[in-house]
Amino acid sequence: MAVPVTAPAEPVRKVSARHFVRLKLRVLGNNFRGQGWRIALFVVGLLFGLWFAVGGFFLLAAPGLAGEPRYALMIAAFGGGLLMLGWLLLPLAFFGVDETLDPARFALLPLSRRALVTGLFAAALVSVPVLATLIAVAGLVVTAGALGGWLAALVGLVGVLAGLLLCVAAARAVTSAFATMLRSRRVRDLAAVLLAVLAALLGPLQIAVLAAVRRADWDQLTGAARIVGWTPFGAPWTAGIDVAEGRAWAAGLKLLITALAVGALLLWWSRSLESAMVGAVSAGPSRDRRGALGGAVAQLFPRAVGWSRRDRFGALVARECRYWWRDARRRANLITIAVVGIFVPVMVNVGGARLAVEGGEAFGEVTANSSPVLVSLSLVFVGVLASVTVANQFGFDGSAYAANVVAGVPGRLELRARMTAFAIYVVPLLVAVAVILAALLRHPGWLGVMAGALFAAYGSGLAINGFVSVLGAYALPETSNPFAMNTGAGVAKSLLTLLSMIASAAAAVPMVVAAALLGDLWLWLALPVGLAYGVGAALLGSYLAGDVLDRRQPELLAAVTPRR
Amino acid sequence: MSDQHPALSLRGLAKRFDTKVAVAGVDLDVPAGSFYGLLGPNGAGKTTTLSMAVGLLRPDAGQARVLGYDVWADPVRAKGLLGVMPDGVRLFDRLSGAELLAYHGLLRGMDPAVVDQRAAELLDVLALNDAGRTLVVDYSAGMKKKIGLACALLHGPRLLVLDEPFEAVDPVSAALIRDILHRYVTGGGTVVFSSHVMETVERLCSHVAILADGRIKRVGTLDQVRGDRSLEEVFVAVVGGRTATGEELSWLSR
Known part of the structure; x- marks a missing residue:
């Protein structure tokens, strides 16, 4: 039967995140085909990841395994917070993000922004660092379970999974926004200055923090951990501990905080994704169109x-x-x-x-x-x-x-x-x-x-x-x-x-x-x-x-x- | 003197990627002063052949000579006589048009004053002056082809090798490029270019070679190759395309 070309047929099957994940796995797999050294490198990366993961796991599980509830909150808040900070800053500074699935490739497909973001997000979860982080933070579930029984462990698990989502969403949103920013010339100078200031501040800040740790007594540290626990940096990681310590209401609130943070970051990401998809050229201010200054050679030499x-x-x-x-x-x-x-x-x-x-x-x-x-x-x-x-x-x-x-x-x-x-x-x-x-x-x-x-x-x-x-x-x-x-x-x-x-x-x-x-x-x-x-x-x-x-x-x- | 030599001479050029044979032994002689069209469907090995001919891709076997100088044994002389516009290769596109021309000119060891003068002329003729200091990355596809051609022409090569020079070019720019290439050949230069647009080839070329599956299928002057048929008929017959019967894709018609 003839279908009018002006009215697009209703898609038979909806595109779901599953497709993106499978696409990513397929691209990864094809990358390895016939390239022995790539497989070897991947395995090396995997081993490194596992090594860190196991180390992190035992560190985070230590309070539970040793039966030391006093340390549980602090390790969860500070350890998890550091992990989150790493996810936030390391891609910016050193490693970059995996763009196996380049958003620009999807620009022509009739996908809603929602489907695209959830799909890309799901695909981003399929990676070695995510696996390593998951293994490490599983230590927190062990701690919560050991201290508060199965209910605490369950809440801890939910919290940890939400925290992982938050980590990935933060890394994606920040790098994507930063990439968009750096493309425009006006902003890139500003960004350079900002980063330099940040770096200049990090040194003294760390000294201050270490000095404070040295001087502070137990209560102050626990207080700091409590505060961190109420920010998105610590909320997902401490939820399980809260249940273990008998504050179920706090755990619920913290999971809510995490969910809201993930939502906000994904929204932010989808905004900058759109500008990445329609092309970077328009994002930058147009260059001045002054006529030629001197000859071609003179123009080439700064x-x-x-x-x-x-x-x-x-x-x-x-x-x-x-x-x-x-x-x-x-x-x-x-x-x-x-x-x-x-x-x-x-x-x-x-x-x-x-x-x-x-x-x-x-x-x-x-x-x-x-x-x-x-x-x-x-x-x-x-x-x-x-x-x-x-x-x-x-x-x-x-x-x-x-x-x-x-x-x-x-x-x-x-x-x-x-x-x-x-x-x-x-x-x-x-x-x-x-x-x-x-x-x-x-x-x-x-x-x-x-x-x-x-x-x-x-x-x-x-x-x-x-x-x-x-x-x-x-x-x-x-x-x-x-x-x-x-x-x-x-x-x-x-x-x-x-x-x-x-x-x-x-x-x-x-x-x-x-x-x-x-x-x-x-x-x-x-x-x-x-x-x-x-x-x-x-x-x-x-x-x-x-x-x-x-x-x-x-x-x-x-x-x-x-x-x- | 190099005039006795063909402008470009390929002998047994072959290249295999992993398991796929891209070019399976190509022999070709391009007479000096000819306008040579290399025809072939997508994936026939045109780009691979030309890349090996100009020193961008090392062949598994075979020789390439430019006016008698071996591209792979004596690259300095051979490359000095060559102007190349590759396809699917980026230019140093974060330079403006003028900067890019100056870079190419100086890289070829030209005198800065000559570079300035020729760059200004080329930008003028190719109507790229309006772009001013716009970076090449922000040029349209047609403008990119034109600045690429200008880079290849700048040092006055004896042989010009162009990969798909008319791809993605609007009719006005295409006419301009055709015109410039005509003048270049009339002035004693040799042009080799690849294309799959029959009309352009028929209009421009004195000689034609048809490449398919990594081999030369037909070669000669334009009249020898097409005989009394149209070039398109010959091409389709040689390459072996299929024609739609009307049964399949019926959902396309309403």
């Missing part, structure tokens, strides 16, 4: 690269410089370097010293006093972290790298230019880190040691990552979400990052050893030696890795081209 000759090297440096700023993905990495680069050394040095002064022995003798060795060590970490950003520098380019292959750019030139461009952003940042830290520690004399360690670590890191970027490149998805990653790439990325970080740190170890052995002499020698060490390592790295690059340009291009 002012910071004005010194360079107008040749191949100059063009590569200029293009890379433009990209570090204009590509949201790269910009997000720069922000991470800035935040962590200031945060970590301040934590290790100022925080450690302050705690030691206040009489704490808990953190051991190592951090008891900030010393040139400790400072060097923490700054080696910063330098290495900064250089690891370029471990997949060709992946940022994607298939656009074909232009360089067609033009036959020599590998050494390519790598030197990329290092130079990245250094134009990072070196001022490293100098700032050294100056800020020297000021905070009130040791201006250590400035040389700090800068020397930073430059040595950064330079040798660039050399190592030159190799990694040529040999271990992988494709990034072509979305405008700076936090997006391909399925399975998460583990690959972490492993590769870890390996290159260890190698880079090992290459910079001489700086730390020298700081330990040479004493005051090193205060003067560190800067020139570190600078020479870093520059030399980077040049040597580009020289050797450039040869490798020459031999495998087409293979590299294939590796960074996203499969469609």
